[in-house]
Amino acid sequence: MRRFFYFLFWFGLIGLPAAGQSLRDTVHIREVQVLGRRRVEEAGLTVTRPDSLAMVSGMTTDLSQLISQYTPVFIKSYGRGSAATANFRGTAASHTQVVWNGMNLNSPMRGSADLSLLPVFFVDEAFLLHGGSSLTEGSGALGGSIHLGNKPDWTTRKAVAAVAERGSFNSGKYLGRWQLGGSRFKSVSRIYYEDSDNHFPFYNVGVIPYRHDTLENAGYYKAGILQEFYFRFSEEKISALRGWYQQSHRNLPQLMSYEGSDREEYQNDDHFRAQFELKNYGGPVQYQFFSGANFTRLHYFRQSPDLKFVNDDSNSRENSFSNRLKLQRKFSSKIMATASLDVNYHQVEVTSRVRETGYDASRLETGLLLNVQMKAGERLALFALSRAESYDSRLIPFIPAVGAEWQVFPALSLFLKTNLSRNYHKPSLNDLYWLPGGNPDLLPEDGISADWALTHESKTPGTWKQELSFFISKINNWIIWQPASNGAYYWEAANVKEVLSRGLEYRFSGKAAWQKWVFHFSGNYAYTRTTNQHAVSSVDQSRGRQLIYIPKHSGNLHLTAAFQRWSLQYDLGYTGRRYTQSSNEWTHFESVLNPFWLSTASLQKQWEFPALTVSAKVMADNLLGADYQRILWRPMPGRNYLFTLGFSWKK
Secondary structure, eight states: OOOHHHEEEEEHHHHHOOOOGGGGGGTTTTOOOSSSOGGGGTTTTEOOOOOOOHHHTTTTTHHHHHHHHHOOEEEEESSSSSSSSESSTTGGGGGEEEEEEEOOOOTTSSSSSOOOGBBBOOOSSSEEEEGGGGGOOOOOSHHHHHHHHEETTTTTTEEEEEEEEETTEEEEEEEEEEEEEEEEEEEEEEEEEEEEEOOOOEEEEEESSSSSEEESSSOEEEEEEEEEEEEEEESSSSEEEEEEEEEEEEEEOOOOOOOSOOOEEEEEEEEEEEEEEHHHHHEEEEEEEEEEEEEEEEEEEEOOSSOOOOEEEEEEEEEEEEEEEEEEEESSSSSEEEEEEEEEEEEEEEEETTTTOOOEEEEEEEEEEEEEEOOHHHHHHHHEEEEEEEETEEEEEEEEEEEEEEEEEEEEEEEEEEEEEEEEEOOOOHHHOOTTTTTOOOEEEEEEEEEEEEEEEOOOEEEEEEEEEEEEEEEEEEEEEEEEETTSSSSEEEEEEEEEEEEEEEEEEEEETTEEEEEEEEEEEEEEEEEEOOOTTTTOOOTTTBTOOOEEEEEEEEEEEETEEEEEEEEEEOOOOOOSSTTTOOOTTTTTOEEEEEEEEEEEEEEEETEEEEEEEEEEEEEEOOBBBBBTBBBBSSSSSEEEEEEEEEE
């Protein structure tokens, strides 16, 4: 299969004159527009949009790395090349919805999405909706949602781009993109391949005495193809057809604390996604129709090291179908209403050859949304929405949200935003039907959240934007897996926790110029206090304590200096202390994960020729050699290096 992807990659580069995202931007920094006319559709919402510079800088990374570096969202990573999930504002990974062109990518079986399997190269734009703001695009996101999109470049007829990257631990990435078409039809093709031996040294604090070790059984490869077709009937009416196939193989290394011999353990993932979309932007009533399918196959295998006994050999199949009809009517320049109807169907089959357990279940989901946005004055915008949804014959009749945005001073770009919402999250199919331990009587998790934000924008000196937001949310019927109440050996799902999350987020970005230098800077800081308000039992010590793996303090800083065709970038990130026990005890060395700083530096150079751009970049990751873990006993690499070479051509 690897040879197949190698062949497709080089065939695409050599045999097709195409088009694509110009790699000119990998070095030459274009102006990032941070000002402009504010969208009434986003009044009162807390939105994070990684700018074009961030998207280009993270082009060769996966989505988990982009979000970790440029947003206040905490990424829970199980190691380099391993699974990674997003935790908004102290909530669980299942409380984050990941949406690709309107299609939810969260697994109906597990309830979450693995961001490490989503390459940034396969999307053209991304934005995050925090807290209750996510309700405008769908339900279930008690913490927030991540939205990924693709769009055609109608200004370019033909283009081709390619990137090759080599780095430490015998790692490599190969990306290609080509585009064909005119003003009516557009074809965009993308392909990527990534692999790594992933054998890196680390300081093992999981054994006594401590020692220097090398991570074993950690190699992986990932490969994917994305094909897009666009047809423009008119300036206002566009259709799109997309197909995305992806596969991965990941060896799963032992924990730092594991003292046995090497064992065989791996996971294979296969995904195929297809979408059809029709949009009409003209006329008094605008509409969008969307239909998509998502097929996932997962195989997990683990074998004991000594007796070669197979401990687990399981397979799962997930088939999901999504449909949406969205209508939008502008009654005047000040009032607009949106209505949408969603119908989704999921089917999951799980089998374990060794344990002889599993389940076969399906789920039908329907949803109806009505959203009204109003410009109440030159300085005030409002919205109010309500959702009604059903799943598994259960009706959630009223899910409301309201928001407002007010320009505090007419002559000053200072805005006050607020929103209040109710949301819910349905149990995953594993929560309901896993054997043993699933609980078909689980209630949906129910949450109320509120946000207040102050945003300031300025053009002098340079350009500057900053936002300070405060949030609070309460989630009832939080689902956890705990030891079985009947004393059996297994764990079971139950609605037990009441979680209160509150905190603040600060974000800023700006640009300045001095002589021939152009400087970009951005950063964010998040304080998150998330506690369990309900004791599971009389001996439960988690009440009033910070939830595990949620840092109270985190932040990022990004600096870029460009001079002619040279660019120097420095990134600095901080992750605070995280507890690994619900009691927040740290009398044992395994109870607390220490805070850590991560820094990255890169130098880029670009050469331009007629219709052709060539670029080269060298980067040092974890420049200071921090010794850290995101998950207990899962080591992360120290200082490592990457070299990237790319070219682009367009006409």
